[in-house]
Amino acid sequence: MKQRIQPEFEWVDQQAAASIRYLEHGYPSPLVRWHYHDEYELHLITATTGKVFIGDYIGNFSPGSLFLVGPQLPHNWVSQVGREEKVELRDRVVNFSPEFIRKSESVFQEMHSLASFWKRASYGIEFLDADKIQQALPLFEQIASSAGLRRLTRFLTLIELLASITEYRVLSSSAYVPIQDPKILDRLSQVFSYIFEHYDSEITLDEIAGHVDMSPTYFSKFFKKSTGQRFVEFVNGMRINKACERLAHTEEPITDICFTVGFNNIANFNRRFFALKEMTPSEYRKSSLGAWYKD
CATH class of the missing domain: 2.60.120.280 (Regulatory protein AraC)
Known part of the structure; x- marks a missing residue:
């Protein structure tokens, strides 16, 4: 074991x-x-x-x-x-x-x-x-x-x-945003906190925009300018990183992990995972054994 x-x-x-x-x-x-x-x-x-x-x-x-x-x-x-x-x-x-x-x-x-x-x-x-x-x-x-x-x-x-x-x-995942304006940082902090709390469920652009009192169009531009990522890219990246934690730390089936971290389609999960990590979820799990586990 x-x-x-x-x-x-x-x-x-x-x-x-x-x-x-x-x-x-x-x-x-x-x-x-x-x-x-x-x-x-x-x-x-x-x-x-x-x-x-x-x-x-x-x-x-x-x-x-x-x-x-x-x-x-x-x-x-x-x-x-x-x-x-x-x-x-x-x-x-x-x-x-x-x-x-x-x-x-x-x-x-x-x-x-x-x-x-x-x-x-x-x-x-x-x-x-x-x-x-x-x-x-x-x-x-x-x-x-x-x-x-x-x-x-x-x-x-x-x-x-x-x-x-x-x-x-x-290399390692981060939510670093190179911005000094305290008002923008406070607004982004609210956004990130909401995403971290709800990443495992469906989060719509309208929903998160309403959470910070912005119109969806303005929020979309604000988020891209502030983070360098589209909102959906950031959320999917967060979900993939959470999936990586479970792949490395647990023996949960990959299909279960897919749904636990907020994806509702295994094919989409596999595609997003490969795009970010350049390997499949099963390859990631096998690779993690080489660095983090012992007999």
Whole structure:
């Protein structure tokens, strides 16, 4: 019988004299496990292919895959290799603390331009620009072979490069909305709370618009402008993420999960699920065993 395991907390040995920690390891390794820590993690795959697990996201990785994982966000990379196969170098990892970022922002005004970058990182980022990833590789090498101020300057150059990448994927589900207006945020908070409470039943555009005293037409435009998503896309995304939780945490039949999270048609559920996760619900359930369960 499979037993659900929680992500392990990992203590990152960040030496007092160093702001940036570098490590590398092969596969298999004791470091390859479902875990989290208080630090940011910049993670470069140098060998093998397999499945990446970050928060509730499951995807694929291959040599050259590059990820940034925020503090306390569980993660794991599981390679698809032979039972006896060993890989000498699979991962290059750079860790740095949120405190380091905060202190840097208090001293260097230029660091404030990265605020949205760190916010995205809290949900995990996969960088997709192959040319800029190639530019990043020698910087990893230089960070690995240096220390002190030289390592720090190479790290800042690397972060500047990655923050400039416009081809990326935010991984774990989020309801983050990059808006500062408190009135808009309050209205959106009402909308999100209503959706979270009623996602498992039919929610119409007219119904939610009435809940926040807007006309359906105005609400539709307001929601798209504020979130970047159409209302129906957001609701379906919420339902799929809830389905992922049940697929990974329970042994409920997939058909039951479909109706429990608010879909009324199994074909539509399967189609929406594949569009968001690039795999079927049954494939997601099987894949989740690799990161989150043990015998």
